[in-house]
Amino acid sequence: MSSSPTPDFLNERQEKLAPSKLHAAQYIVALILAILFAGLWRLQVLGASGYRVLAEANRIRKVPVLAPRGRIFDREGRILVDNYPSTSCYLLREQIKDAQADLPLISAGLHIPVEQIQATIRHFQTAPAYQPIPLKQDITPDEQAFIEAHRNELPELETLDEQRRLYPRDGFAAHLIGYVGEVSEQMLDDPKYAFYEPGDVVGRSGVEQTYDSILRGQDGSRDLIVNSHGKEVGHLGQELAVPGQDLKLTIDxxxxxxxxxxxxxxxxxxxxxxxxxxxxxxxxxxxxxxxxxxxxxxxxxxxxSILTNPDHPxxxxxxxxxxxxxxxxxxxxxxxxxxxxxxxxxxxxxxxxxxxxxxxxxxxxxxxxxxxxxxxxxxxxxxxxxxxxxxxxxxxxxxxxxxxxxxxxxxxxxxxxxxxxxxxxxxxxxxxxxxxxxxxxxxxxxxxxxxxxxxxxxxxxxxxxxxxxxxxxxxxxxxxxxxxxxxxxxxxxxxxxxxxxxxxxxxxxxxxxxxxxxxxxxxxxxxxxxxxxxxxxxxxxxxxxxxxxxxxxxxxxxxxxxxxxxxxxxxxxxxxxxxxxxxxxxxxxxxxxxxxxxxxxxxxxxxHNIRIATVPSPVAKPATQPPASGTAPAAE
Incomplete structure (x- = not known):
């Protein structure tokens, strides 16, 4: 009795389940599983510490605490240069979503031309992204209120309390004392300023420059917990700033x-x-x-006006x-x-x-x-x-x-x-x-x-x-x-x-x-x-x-x-x-x-032990903030 022919669908199924092809499929699956396992091992074991740091950075912001510079006195202990409390506004580039779209609002609230903000951002474009960009110093109470009121719309704006320099008025002893300012790009190329970063304040002339390392102190920092919008929700800890050393000059x-x-x-x-x-x-x-x-x-x-003055002030x-x-x-x-x-x-x-x-x-x-x-x-x-x-x-x-x-x-x-x-x-x-x-x-x-x-x-x-x-x-x-x-x-x-x-x-x-x-x-x-x-x-x-x-x-x-x-x-x-x-x-x-x-x-x-009239301090009052505690009143 002759056998009946095998149906076509059965032949097709046998052809699909051929041992060689089945083994190949098994190898492919095993290779994929091995790759996935290796990736999980790299992420969860080998790179665990690194990704843990990145995860912490997503919720922790390190805010600098600037050290107040040392004060400067005359030979008899009378103050020549003091500090006063001030608040400055900084731009956090890590929080920027659409910088150009936010500039008009920032410009209006801080009373800074848009072109000036753009120039400031360009100046710091080579600095690390985590470094805040100083936008405006000595901001007014109204400008502080603007920043607080727009925390959700402008999470990139942050305020920082700092001590600012208070010099004698009318240029009193200006060439002797000198002044402070931001470290320049040319200075950063000098090995002498190897430990400075863009935006740091340094002595630029006079005693302020010569004794900058003594006067400047050591900055500290605060670790803040922030949410996904960059809003502060808690504190983790802080590293205290070390104030600069006071200096007594030989000046009478x-x-x-x-x-x-x-x-x-x-x-x-x-x-x-x-x-x-x-x-x-x-x-x-x-x-x-x-x-x-x-x-x-x-x-x-x-x-x-200073540069073009023929008498070189x-x-x-x-x-x-x-x-x-x-x-x-x-x-x-x-x-x-x-x-x-x-x-x-x-x-x-x-x-x-x-x-x-x-x-x-x-x-x-x-x-x-x-x-x-x-x-x-x-x-x-x-x-x-x-x-x-x-x-x-x-x-x-x-x-x-x-x-x-x-x-x-x-x-x-x-x-x-x-x-x-x-x-x-x-x-x-x-x-x-x-x-x-x-x-x-x-x-x-x-x-x-x-x-x-x-x-x-x-x-x-x-x-x-x-x-x-x-x-x-x-x-x-x-x-x-x-x-x-x-x-x-x-x-x-x-x-x-x-x-x-x-x-x-x-x-x-x-x-x-x-x-x-x-x-x-x-x-x-x-x-x-x-x-x-x-x-x-x-x-x-x-x-x-x-x-x-x-x-x-x-x-x-x-x-x-x-x-x-x-x-x-x-x-x-x-x-x-x-x-x-x-x-x-x-x-x-x-x-x-x-x-x-x-x-x-x-x-x-x-x-002859004759009482000498007290000489009022020549230190001027700041334009927008009161002088620091202990500053003698300026002479009228």
Whole structure:
């Protein structure tokens, strides 16, 4: 009996369930299961810790707690720089859903142009996404209320309480103290600022810059629990901020205020120093600026007005002006002539000038017969032309550089200049030309190629009056900082530092006695202080060849210099005054006399135990916030 044929659907089923194909399907399923198992192992075992951190970050926000900077006091503990509480608004980029759509509302609520917000965001585009972007500092109560009322619509806005800098008003001691501001992109490229991030506030000039690492403290943080909308719902913990260290400066507020008043309305600089220690008692540079503007966001208009000011308000002229010292240099010339034995018996008949190398060099007056004893008080150019010609440039340079001219003093302030003391080698190195004998004539009266700063002249002339002992000028008491920090400061600000030059006692006496005659019968007689051993030397430094009497063109009006001290030997205070376009040096002598008189008057009151009137703090009240607790009221 023949078998019936197998139905087609049965053959098809047998073909589908063929062993080879079934095994292949099993292998594929096993491979898929292995891949899934490996993925689960990687996620749940190998990467568990990493994903746990990411999960925590989704619900925890780390908010910085900014450390208040250390306060700054004068030598008697009177406050110069304080802090005050402030609130700033930051943008959290991690919370932004549609930045462009939110900008108009943010602009209206914070009173910031949309373009400014966009520029700020672009400035921080290379910073990590988790880093908040500062949008506005010192926000008003109305602006704080706006942020709170729009938490749901604008979760990217956050407020941060911080301590902001409060500086003296009207630019009081601005160049000395300096200011703080955001670290710039150029600064971030400097290894010195390797630990800073965009948006960090750092000292940008003066004491604030030099001692930034001491003043700035260490920031802390708070861990906040936030929901999916970025709204704060709880606290986890905090790392406390460490406040910066307070600093006591060598500045005497009474002397500083006298110097500020003396230089009011003028262009130039004034510095007062204790020659025994190098402590700076006062420092003023004019014109000045308001550091409070820099501690916030300086407007473009204000910044442009500062940059285009021809009198350079940001320049600290006490340490950065490099100008011809005029006749103040004659004290150094006198020392060189006496130490070389060339000036003791030298007599010159001054008939309004003298001829050297075929050129006639003028003197302001016909002084008649002049010797070393009256050459200083009369400030006779003819005498010093002749002395310079006898000594030669290299001998003059030897004594001038020995006293620190053409070198930094090493003062603990940024950007001090060196000045210039010419010599044969100097000209060949800088100009690739030989030195001509006739060039020394102008150097003999502090003109020509020689330039100096007020701090250099104060230190050099007080060093002569102290018998050759020169001290490194400084703003902060060494006892305020550690030995390691002292060494770092000395390395950062190299200069001629503490030194002693050899001066014959006889020559020392001749020079200081002649300086005393300057304020009695000489060029500074109008600044004589009765009952005070006030000595000094004036200087009138021409800016162009010749001068026109009564000219109103500043380019033709000389700079007026004065360096004075009390007492005449081993002085307790020295003051250097530069009045740009002040014409005659006796005008600056009158300003210097004000500082000497203020100092002596105070010392006499202290000696007789007379109560000294309390000087109100010069610290200004902030425009939008009250001063921090303990701040003395500003003087009216």
């Amino acid at each position: 507020l009474d002397i500083q205020m006298a110097a500020e008043k003396a230089m009011e309305g003028k262009i130039g600089a004034m510095v007062a120093m204790d020659p025994h220690t190098g402590e700076i008692l006062a420092m003023v540079s004019r014109p000045t600026f308001d550091p409070n503007e820099f501690s916030g966001r300086l407007t473009r208009t204000s910044w442009n 940001l320049l600290n002229k006490t340490i950065q002006a490099q100008l011809a010292p005029g006749s103040t240099f004659k004290i150094i010339m006198s020392l060189a002539g006496l130490e070389q034995g060339a000036a003791q018996n030298m007599k010159v008949d001054c008939q309004g000038g003298a001829s050297f190398y075929g050129h006639f060099y003028h003197c302001d007056l016909h002084h008649g017969m002049v010797d070393i004893h009256n050459a200083i008080p009369l400030s006779c150019d003819t005498f010093y032309y002749t002395l310079a010609n006898r000594l030669g440039i290299d001998t003059i340079a030897k004594y001038a550089t020995g006293l620190g001219i053409g070198q930094k003093t090493g003062i603990d302030l940024p950007d001090e200049v060196t000045g210039t003391m010419p010599s044969v080698a100097w000209k060949m190195k800088t100009q690739h030309q030989p030195w001509y004998a006739g060039e020394v004539i102008s150097v003999g009266i502090g003109q020509g190629a020689v330039t100096a700063s007020p701090i250099q002249l104060a230190r050099a002339l007080s060093g002569i009056a102290s018998g050759g002992v020169l001290k490194r000028p400084h703003i902060v008491f060494p006892s305020e900082i550690s030995k390691e920090e002292q060494e770092a400061i000395a390395e950062t600000f190299p200069g001629s530092g503490d030194k002693t030059v050899s001066i014959s006692p006889d020559n020392w006496q001749i020079i200081t006695d002649a300086m005393a005659q300057t304020t009695i019968t000489g060029t500074a007689a109008a600044s004589h202080l009765e009952g005070i051993d006030f000595v000094g030397k004036t200087g009138t430094a021409d800016l162009v060849s010749g001068r026109t009497k009564g000219s109103k063109d500043r380019a033709t009006i000389p700079n007026a210099w004065f360096v004075g001290m009390t007492p005449r030997r081993n002085p307790d205070i020295v003051v250097a005054v530069l009045w740009e376009h002040g014409y005659w040096g006796n005008n600056s002598a009158k300003l210097g006399a004000q500082i000497i008189n203020a100092y002596v008057t105070k010392q006499r009151k202290l000696e």
